[in-house]
Amino acid sequence: MWEFYMPTDVFFGEGVLSEKGAILDALGKRALIVTGRRSSKMNGSLDDLTDLLNRIGVQYTIFDNVEENPSFDNVTKAVEFLESETFDFVIGLGGGSPMDFAKAIAVLLKDKHLTVEDLYNKEKINYWLPVVAIPTTAGTGSEVTPYSILTDPSGNKRGCRLMFPVYAFLDPRYVYSMPGPLTLSTGVDALSHAVEGFLSKRATPPSDALSIEAMKIIYRNLKKAIEGDRNAREKMLIASCLAGMVIAQTGTTLAHAMGYHLTIEKGIKHGRATGIILPFVMETMKGEIPDRVDTVNKIFGGSLLKFLREVGLYEEKVIVTSDEIERWVNTVLKAKHILNTPGIFTPEKIKRIYGEALEV
Ligand code: NAP
Numbered sequence: 001m002w003e004f005y006m007p008t009d010v011f012f013g014e015g016v017l018s019e020k021g022a023i024l025d026a027l028g029k030r031a032l033i034v035t036g037r038r039s040s041k042m043n044g045s046l047d048d049l050t051d052l053l054n055r056i057g058v059q060y061t062i063f064d065n066v067e068e069n070p071s072f073d074n075v076t077k078a079v080e081f082l083e084s085e086t087f088d089f090v091i092g093l094g095g096g097s098p099m100d101f102a103k104a105i106a107v108l109l110k111d112k113h114l115t116v117e118d119l120y121n122k123e124k125i126n127y128w129l130p131v132v133a134i135p136t137t138a139g140t141g142s143e144v145t146p147y148s149i150l151t152d153p154s155g156n157k158r159g160c161r162l163m164f165p166v167y168a169f170l171d172p173r174y175v176y177s178m179p180g181p182l183t184l185s186t187g188v189d190a191l192s193h194a195v196e197g198f199l200s201k202r203a204t205p206p207s208d209a210l211s212i213e214a215m216k217i218i219y220r221n222l223k224k225a226i227e228g229d230r231n232a233r234e235k236m237l238i239a240s241c242l243a244g245m246v247i248a249q250t251g252t253t254l255a256h257a258m259g260y261h262l263t264i265e266k267g268i269k270h271g272r273a274t275g276i277i278l279p280f281v282m283e284t285m286k287g288e289i290p291d292r293v294d295t296v297n298k299i300f301g302g303s304l305l306k307f308l309r310e311v312g313l314y315e316e317k318v319i320v321t322s323d324e325i326e327r328w329v330n331t332v333l334k335a336k337h338i339l340n341t342p343g344i345f346t347p348e349k350i351k352r353i354y355g356e357a358l359e360v
Pocket residue numbers: 035036037038039040043066067068069070094095096097098100136137139140141142145146147148149157174175176177178179182186189270271
């Protein structure tokens with residue numbers, strides 16, 4: 001038995017906001033734009049958005065202080081700053097961080113007695129402002145998932161399931177300005193979503209179809225996208241959206257849970273942190289789901305690990321201590337991602353995977 005639910009209305013193409021964005025008029029007359037500190041002012045996306053809102057007569061407030069891997073504190077302070085204003089909808093503009101932030105604040109500005117911690121209690125999430133997502137990285141797929149990943153006060157990255165964005169506007173021009181290393185890291189995030197979704201215990205026929213297509217697009221385009229090829233970057237934006245539709249159904253797996261520690265404690269970007277670990281987690285599944293592992297390797301030219309080496313993912317070594325690994329294993333074993341991951345995972349097995357992927 002399976003279900004496939006993907007309610008977000010997705011618009012794609014150069015100039016898509018100006019051409020299709022008038023639809024936002026139906027969401028109300030007061031918008032909150034949440035974005036990062038710099039990039040949306042440089043890649044043309046914020047100008048396109050404010051031009052559109054001015055043209056259709058929607059007033060807006062800009063909150064441009066979203067951190068990377070947004071913390072509970074970042075969200076709480078934004079709510080305190082904004083709660084005296086009234087909004088009809090929230091627009092998340094940027095990478096996964098602003099889009100995830102938009103989902104969190106859309107709940108907290110509607111249901112004002114809730115705290116960030118309450119976002120993790122499904123029973124408390126009953127009302128929210130509609131969310132619109134405009135990605136400017138090609139990686140997270142957050143524009144088509146209901147997830148918001150925030151960093152709690154103990155430094156753990158924790159995902160909650162909130163709402164799907166109502167609309168997503170994907171304009172490839174916004175990802176043309178990404179530097180090569182960010183294109184690599186975010187592209188590998190999309191790759192991890194496609195692969196993890198395909199290996200997940202929760203994979204379904206439609207999610208498999210999307211995974212396979214996303215993996216093929218990524219295999220053909222990631223390297224060229226890193227080198228700056230615009231057509232390849234456009235294709236990566238499509239692949240990241242398809243892969244987002246996958247994880248919205250399947251969730252992510254152990255590779256994500258293991259990578260979170262590298263992001264928070266070692267400052268490694270989310271996609272890179274996950275991708276470094278992924279082939280070694282996949283290797284452990286050969287006994288459980290050999291055909292699926294084989295399919296992934298075949299799509300990536302014979303070996304996923306070799307492909308990731310070729311695109312430069314392992315060029316910079318990640319150095320960790322055995323004490324750090326010891327500490328991370330306990331959190332990883334408690335992560336709900338394990339439920340989606342085929343195989344039995346003991347502390348020794350997790351330590352071994354970290355040891356294979358990193359320099360200890
Ligand atoms: P990000 O954290 O949103 O942004 C990373 C950096 O990229 C920031 O410095 C940002 O600058 C910059 N940037 C964004 N767009 C750019 C562009 N077009 N050109 C140049 N620089 C640009 O990165 P992300 O990888 O997209 O998102 C990662 C977050 O998403 C993590 O918190 C991760 O856990 C989460 N995530 C969520 C989901 C989901 O389903 N919801 C899935 C996977 C990952 P500014 O700060 O100046 O904007």
